[in-house]
Amino acid sequence: MQQLQLIVLGAGPAGMQAAITASRNGVDTLIIDQAQKAGGQVYRPLPTSHAPGPDLQHDNDFAAGERLRQELADSPARVAFGHTVWRISPGFEIEAVGAESSKIWRSQAVIAATGAYERCVPFKGWTQPGVIGLAAATIMLKSQQMLPGRRVVVAGCGPLLAAVAASILKGGGKIAAIVDLASRSEWLAALPSLLVHPELLVRGSQWIAAIRSAGVPILNRHTVVEAIGDDNGLSAVLVMPASADGTPIAGAAPLRLEADCLAIGHGLVPSTDVTRSLRARHVYQPDRGGWIAECDDSHRTSVDRLYVCGDGAGIRGAVSAALQGQIAGLAAARDLGHIGKNIHDERVAPLRAKLRHAERFGSAVARLMRLRPAMMSVIAADTIVCRCEDIVRSEIDEALNVGAANLNQIKAWTRAGMGPCQGRVCGETISSLCAERMGGKERVGLWTGRLPLRPVPMRAVIGDYRYEDIVWGGNKTALDDEGRLLKRS
Amino acid sequence: MKSFRSRRRNPMGPAIDFDVAVIGGGIMGCSTALNLAGGGMRTVLLERRGLCMEASGVNAGTLTHRTGPVSMQPFYTRSIAMWKNASQWLGDDVGFRERGGLTVAFNEKEAVRATQDFKLRKQQEVEIELIDGDRAREIEPNLSKHAVLASHFPRDAYANSSRTGYAFQKALKSCGVLIMTNSEVQGFESGDGGYCIRTSTGQVTAKRIVISSGAWVRKVVAMLGYQFTDAVAVRVNMMSVTERMPKLFSTLITHANSGLTLKQPDNGTVLIGGGWQGRGDPYTGQTDLVRENVTTNFRLAHSVFPGIEATRLVRTWLGFEVRLPGDEPMAGPLPGISNAFLIGGFQSGWTGGPYIGRLMADLMLGRDPELPLFDPSHAFRRASVQLNTPNEAADELSVKDPIH
Numbered sequence: 001m002q003q004l005q006l007i008v009l010g011a012g013p014a015g016m017q018a019a020i021t022a023s024r025n026g027v028d029t030l031i032i033d034q035a036q037k038a039g040g041q042v043y044r045p046l047p048t049s050h051a052p053g054p055d056l057q058h059d060n061d062f063a064a065g066e067r068l069r070q071e072l073a074d075s076p077a078r079v080a081f082g083h084t085v086w087r088i089s090p091g092f093e094i095e096a097v098g099a100e101s102s103k104i105w106r107s108q109a110v111i112a113a114t115g116a117y118e119r120c121v122p123f124k125g126w127t128q129p130g131v132i133g134l135a136a137a138t139i140m141l142k143s144q145q146m147l148p149g150r151r152v153v154v155a156g157c158g159p160l161l162a163a164v165a166a167s168i169l170k171g172g173g174k175i176a177a178i179v180d181l182a183s184r185s186e187w188l189a190a191l192p193s194l195l196v197h198p199e200l201l202v203r204g205s206q207w208i209a210a211i212r213s214a215g216v217p218i219l220n221r222h223t224v225v226e227a228i229g230d231d232n233g234l235s236a237v238l239v240m241p242a243s244a245d246g247t248p249i250a251g252a253a254p255l256r257l258e259a260d261c262l263a264i265g266h267g268l269v270p271s272t273d274v275t276r277s278l279r280a281r282h283v284y285q286p287d288r289g290g291w292i293a294e295c296d297d298s299h300r301t302s303v304d305r306l307y308v309c310g311d312g313a314g315i316r317g318a319v320s321a322a323l324q325g326q327i328a329g330l331a332a333a334r335d336l337g338h339i340g341k342n343i344h345d346e347r348v349a350p351l352r353a354k355l356r357h358a359e360r361f362g363s364a365v366a367r368l369m370r371l372r373p374a375m376m377s378v379i380a381a382d383t384i385v386c387r388c389e390d391i392v393r394s395e396i397d398e399a400l401n402v403g404a405a406n407l408n409q410i411k412a413w414t415r416a417g418m419g420p421c422q423g424r425v426c427g428e429t430i431s432s433l434c435a436e437r438m439g440g441k442e443r444v445g446l447w448t449g450r451l452p453l454r455p456v457p458m459r460a461v462i463g464d465y466r467y468e469d470i471v472w473g474g475n476k477t478a479l480d481d482e483g484r485l486l487k488r489s
Numbered sequence: 490m491k492s493f494r495s496r497r498r499n500p501m502g503p504a505i506d507f508d509v510a511v512i513g514g515g516i517m518g519c520s521t522a523l524n525l526a527g528g529g530m531r532t533v534l535l536e537r538r539g540l541c542m543e544a545s546g547v548n549a550g551t552l553t554h555r556t557g558p559v560s561m562q563p564f565y566t567r568s569i570a571m572w573k574n575a576s577q578w579l580g581d582d583v584g585f586r587e588r589g590g591l592t593v594a595f596n597e598k599e600a601v602r603a604t605q606d607f608k609l610r611k612q613q614e615v616e617i618e619l620i621d622g623d624r625a626r627e628i629e630p631n632l633s634k635h636a637v638l639a640s641h642f643p644r645d646a647y648a649n650s651s652r653t654g655y656a657f658q659k660a661l662k663s664c665g666v667l668i669m670t671n672s673e674v675q676g677f678e679s680g681d682g683g684y685c686i687r688t689s690t691g692q693v694t695a696k697r698i699v700i701s702s703g704a705w706v707r708k709v710v711a712m713l714g715y716q717f718t719d720a721v722a723v724r725v726n727m728m729s730v731t732e733r734m735p736k737l738f739s740t741l742i743t744h745a746n747s748g749l750t751l752k753q754p755d756n757g758t759v760l761i762g763g764g765w766q767g768r769g770d771p772y773t774g775q776t777d778l779v780r781e782n783v784t785t786n787f788r789l790a791h792s793v794f795p796g797i798e799a800t801r802l803v804r805t806w807l808g809f810e811v812r813l814p815g816d817e818p819m820a821g822p823l824p825g826i827s828n829a830f831l832i833g834g835f836q837s838g839w840t841g842g843p844y845i846g847r848l849m850a851d852l853m854l855g856r857d858p859e860l861p862l863f864d865p866s867h868a869f870r871r872a873s874v875q876l877n878t879p880n881e882a883a884d885e886l887s888v889k890d891p892i893h
Binding site: 089093399409418419461471474483 | 809
């Protein structure tokens with residue numbers, strides 16, 4: 001088993017910067033990611049089979065990703081890519097499976113930079129083939145260089161709408177319409193904060209210009225109410241005008257859009273599996289995407305030597321994530337005794353100043369992508385809310401009527417969240433439905449973090465063995481009721 | 490949750506709100522409460538989280554006739570029979586499936602052990618037959634070719650323990666039990682012919698109390714001024730579930746050496762249990778896997794059904810099962826204090842819960858329990874700490890005799 005001083009989980013902008021910073025400051029660092037190369041979602045690398053075409057050579061994100069990958073490669077940090085971490089123990093022991101083998105490491109400190117995943121708000125037909133997430137569409141376009149459909153409805157909220165639509169047009173696809181929950185005035189209100197990063201705003205305007213010149217209808221303050229199709233795919237999408245809370249305006253006529261793909265996303269949810277699993281304290285902050293690990297301004301969580309940065313610490317986007325990564329990397333270097341207080345404070349001060357600046361942009365974007373809870377309230381009784389287990393809304397309501405005490409009990413009673421997505425897809429929906437009845441997300445609580453962090457092949461956990469060598473004894477009682485080893489034999 | 494304090498002080502109102510307060514909403518508490526209410530007692534159930542969210546809701550749902558020591562067999566056989574008709578007395582079948590069970594042996598030593606166990610169980614009138622490996626493979630075609638012998642229990646079954654709380658919450662409500670969830674007991678005061686119980690969501694008064702607090706029993710008992718004579722131990726039982734896979738087997742599988750339970754419910758997931766230990770602390774809720782034990786547990790499962798390697802592990806979890814001093818189950822009155830009862834410390838308590846809770850209620854309702862219960866008095870000593878007594882009523886308080 002390899003011993004390290006620091007393990008960074010996740011190699012997006014936050015994780016890469018954390019690993020670069022910590023290792024340059026003398027910390028023996030390893031960075032682990034599921035993907036074959038660093039980059040995360042925003043700087044997602046091409047698959048090894050793909051070579052970057054001429055258009056990508058001029059893509060800002062791709063270039064930034066390449067620079068950061070190079071910087072990481074030049075740093076003293078070690079890497080373990082192509083490894084899925086499935087187990088983390090207090091203290092810290094980390095186990096991952098790779099294509100060829102499993103690995104176990106021990107580390108004195110951990111920085112969780114595990115990013116975010118897409119928020120799904122169920123509507124009629126959302127589990128229909130041909131309905132995909134906005135972030136999923138981004139991955140297909142950016143990394144696989146693939147169109148998600150021939151004629152696509154792009155729907156939901158936030159800047160991904162324009163980014164996805166523009167990429168589809170660029171790739172030769174058609175956009176039936178952009179269906180945006182936000183009104184123009186919401187976008188205008190965000191504008192001053194977005195000006196913090198003029199280069200990003202310029203890119204946004206370029207997307208909008210491309211969309212306009214292609215004659216794509218933009219339906220502001222509209223929402224998708226139904227995806228129509230069969231097992232062979234999607235045929236049409238029904239949309240309706242929405243009120244500010246995201247719910248369709250009663251009595252308004254639905255608009256039918258013919259399409260073979262609906263790319264829809266309602267913002268991002270911080271990925272908290274690592275911090276929940278280690279029982280760090282969490283707080284609910286809707287403007288940061290929901291539940292996040294509580295942390296100080298050096299990104300230390302309530303668990304000793306566990307740090308969190310990037311979108312996993314609250315949705316703020318790539319620029320903030322990179323700065324947070326550097327701050328967390330410095331904090332780890334300081335806490336592990338590699339740099340003193342003065343050097344730490346001197347180096348962290350300009351980063352914090354930049355972060356304050358970047359946060360304005362990040363928080364404006366996060367606000368555009370925040371959950372509109374009323375959208376959860378109007379989910380129909382027979383709409384599936386947990387797609388792994390085929391649980392419909394009325395089953396959740398029934399459990400609430402009986403008097404479920406919290407979110408974990410809803411899971412036990414209905415099986416919602418027990419499937420292979422491990423609650424990532426349905427978590428926000430179920431907790432929102434509960435919050436409405438129990439009086440807020442804080443009362444509903446969080447799903448208890450459980451291992452594995454990701455589903456793991458049984459083959460990898462079992463390993464090679466001979467039956468005769470199985471060691472017995474681990475099923476005997478050994479602990480008292482406060483977790484201490486019992487002395488009696 | 491409203492406080493009952495004001496009612497208690499009201500001279501026109503009843504002095505005591507409830508005939509009995511059950512402290513701890515696991516299977517023992519729920520089952521006892523259901524039977525007490527059925528016997529006419531005004532019952533309140535106090536639970537720090539939600540019903541059956543700890544050991545009673547996170548166990549593997551095993552209902553085998555080889556549970557626990559042979560001396561406990563009559564209790565468990567009767568309790569499994571109760572689970573079988575749970576839809577009648579509980580109003581919910583809790584996913585009960587009588588699929589039969591196989592206890593598998595892979596070598597001579599294990600076969601000897603299985604044979605000895607067979608003889609003992611047979612004497613207890615358990616429906617059981619000893620079969621060879623080929624016959625076992627007729628029952629379970631995907632069973633490993635290395636299995637040499639098996640005990641076959643045609644009446645073995647399993648249910649879905651995670652629905653236990655759901656079923657009991659509905660049943661308890663419908664027979665008038667007040668369920669106070671998210672209500673952690675913080676202390677007792679006695680007097681006025683009963684107990685006043687302070688909880689995190691208000692106070693209740695009751696003539697009797699039943700302590701059914703599972704792994705949290707020591708601190709509840711301490712609030713009454715009692716100590717156990719020895720350490721209270723916890724088993725931190727690990728369970729795991731895989732992704733759904735095509736049908737691999739249908740019976741409940743156990744291993745001749747113990748250490749394994751396997752079931753594949755209708756949804757195709759495979760549930761792996763067997764009492765392998767993790768680490769954890771009931772009071773903080775922190776738990777952790779012991780990697781070697783994961784390995785062993787899964788290797789045993791794989792030895793039985795090699796086909797299990799084709800699926801993925803989706804979730805593991807750990808449940809706290811209490812072991813009282815002497816590893817003895819307890820169900821009966823606390824010594825030296827009136828109207829306080831304790832129930833807990835059973836091996837596979839979830840399996841036995843329906844029946845043992847009924848016996849406990851019978852005892853408290855003044856009926857003769859069908860089988861003798863388990864007097865806890867020898868396991869306690871009085872601590873120097875006595876019950877907290879409220880100043881305004883100190884003169885009328887008597888710890889040893891709250892009610893006559």
